[in-house]
Amino acid sequence: MPVYSWKGTDLKGKIHTGVFSAESYKELEGILERRSIGLISARSVLRTTVFSSSLQQTFFSQLSSLLLAHIPLYDALIIIASCNKGSSFEKLVRQLACLIAEGMPLSEALLLHMCVDQLAVVVIRTGEKTGDIAHALEHMVKHKALMELFKKKLYAALFVPGITLCFFMMSFMGIFLIVIPRFEFYCTSLAAPLPYSTHLVIGLSRYIRSWNFLYGCGGLVSFLLLSFLYSHSIQGYKVHIAFLLKIAPIRSFLIKVYTTQLLRGLAFLLGRGIPLVQALEVCGAVQSSVLAREEIAVLKNLVEQGKTLSYAVSSTIFSSEELNSFILLGESTGKLSAMIDNAATVFQHKVYSIIDWYIVLINPILLVSIGLLIAGLMCAVYMPLITFPLCLEL
Incomplete structure (x- = not known):
C-alpha cells in the first residue's frame, strides 16, 4: 500500500502533518476528512518507519x-x-x-x-x-525482543571472522607496502639469483604499489557497489537469492531462518486471536525477504481457498516432515497456536546450532588459511637469505 506524507488543517486552523498508508490520494483525503482535517498537500514517500x-x-x-x-x-x-x-x-x-x-x-x-x-x-x-x-x-x-535477539545471533556469527579477515588484510597490505620494498632493495643490491616464490612476492608488491592496483581496486569497488545496489532491487534480490539457494548448505540454512520467522509470527498472532488468513498476511508484510513474502502469499491463497495449513505448507519451501507433523498435530488437537510455537522453538534451535557450528568451523579455517599465507610469505622472504651465503661461497 502506498505511503503518503501529508499536511492538513483542522476546523480551528491548526496545521497537522503526518505519514499515512492509503490506496490513493482520494482515499487519504477521505480518511483525513473523517477526522475533521482538510488535506492541504500530500506526496508519496518510501515506506520507512519514523521510529527506528x-x-x-x-x-x-x-x-x-x-x-x-x-x-x-x-x-x-x-x-x-x-x-x-x-x-x-x-x-x-x-x-x-x-x-x-x-x-x-x-x-x-x-x-x-x-x-x-x-x-x-x-x-x-x-x-x-x-x-x-x-x-x-x-x-x-x-x-x-525475541526476534531482535534472533537477528543479533545471525549477525554476531559474521563478526569475529570479519574482524579477523580485516586485521589480516591490513597486516598484509602493510607488509607489501613497507617491508617487501626494503627487502627488494636488499636483494637487488646483492645481484644474486632469487627463488621463484621471492620473484612472485616482489612482483606482487610492485603491483600493489602501482597505479594499476588502484585502478583495479576502483573497478572492484564499483562492481561491488553496483552489485549491491542491484541485489537490493526486486529483480536483483531474486537473482541473488536464486543463486544462494542453488548452494545446498546455504539453501537449507535460509529456509530454516525464513521458517523460524514465519512460525514465530504466526504463533504470536494466532495466540492473540488473529484469524489465520490475516495472520499470514501480516507475517508476509513484515518479512524482509522477497522470497519469503512470495511463499507466504502462496500459503495465504491456499488457506483462503479452504485448504488446511498443513496442506498449504507442504506446497511451499517451508515444507518439511517435522514441520508438517507439528501442524497436523495442532490441527487435529485444536491447539494450532501452541504447536506452531513449539515448532518455532525447534527450528530456532536448529538455526542456532547451524550458527554455532559455523562459528566453530569458520574460525579455524580462516586462521589456518592465514597461517599458510604467512608461512608462504616467510619462505619467500627467508629463502634468499639462506641461499645468499651459498652463492657467495661459490
Whole structure:
C-alpha cells in the first residue's frame, strides 16, 4: 500500500502533518476528512518507519509498562514525551497524545503519524477490541525482543571472522607496502639469483604499489557497489537469492531462518486471536525477504481457498516432515497456536546450532588459511637469505 506524507488543517486552523498508508490520494483525503482535517498537500514517500526498531521497542515497552500500572493512555503518552524533551520523538508522541484526547484509537493515531509495521497495528487493534491494550503491547514487546535477539545471533556469527579477515588484510597490505620494498632493495643490491616464490612476492608488491592496483581496486569497488545496489532491487534480490539457494548448505540454512520467522509470527498472532488468513498476511508484510513474502502469499491463497495449513505448507519451501507433523498435530488437537510455537522453538534451535557450528568451523579455517599465507610469505622472504651465503661461497 502506498505511503503518503501529508499536511492538513483542522476546523480551528491548526496545521497537522503526518505519514499515512492509503490506496490513493482520494482515499487519504477521505480518511483525513473523517477526522475533521482538510488535506492541504500530500506526496508519496518510501515506506520507512519514523521510529527506528530500537526506538519502537523502547516506546512500546514504556507504554505497556505504564498501561499495566493503570495509567490512562493519554497520561502515559505525555509521560513518555516528557522523558524525551527536545527531540523529534517528543513532538511525535505529543501529537499522538492529542489525537488520543480527541477520541482517536491508538492504532489509527500510529498509522496517521508514522509507518509502524503491520504486526504492531494488528496487535494494538486486537487489544483495543478486547479492551486490554496493555497486555497486547506487553506480548508484542516480548515477541519483538525475541526476534531482535534472533537477528543479533545471525549477525554476531559474521563478526569475529570479519574482524579477523580485516586485521589480516591490513597486516598484509602493510607488509607489501613497507617491508617487501626494503627487502627488494636488499636483494637487488646483492645481484644474486632469487627463488621463484621471492620473484612472485616482489612482483606482487610492485603491483600493489602501482597505479594499476588502484585502478583495479576502483573497478572492484564499483562492481561491488553496483552489485549491491542491484541485489537490493526486486529483480536483483531474486537473482541473488536464486543463486544462494542453488548452494545446498546455504539453501537449507535460509529456509530454516525464513521458517523460524514465519512460525514465530504466526504463533504470536494466532495466540492473540488473529484469524489465520490475516495472520499470514501480516507475517508476509513484515518479512524482509522477497522470497519469503512470495511463499507466504502462496500459503495465504491456499488457506483462503479452504485448504488446511498443513496442506498449504507442504506446497511451499517451508515444507518439511517435522514441520508438517507439528501442524497436523495442532490441527487435529485444536491447539494450532501452541504447536506452531513449539515448532518455532525447534527450528530456532536448529538455526542456532547451524550458527554455532559455523562459528566453530569458520574460525579455524580462516586462521589456518592465514597461517599458510604467512608461512608462504616467510619462505619467500627467508629463502634468499639462506641461499645468499651459498652463492657467495661459490
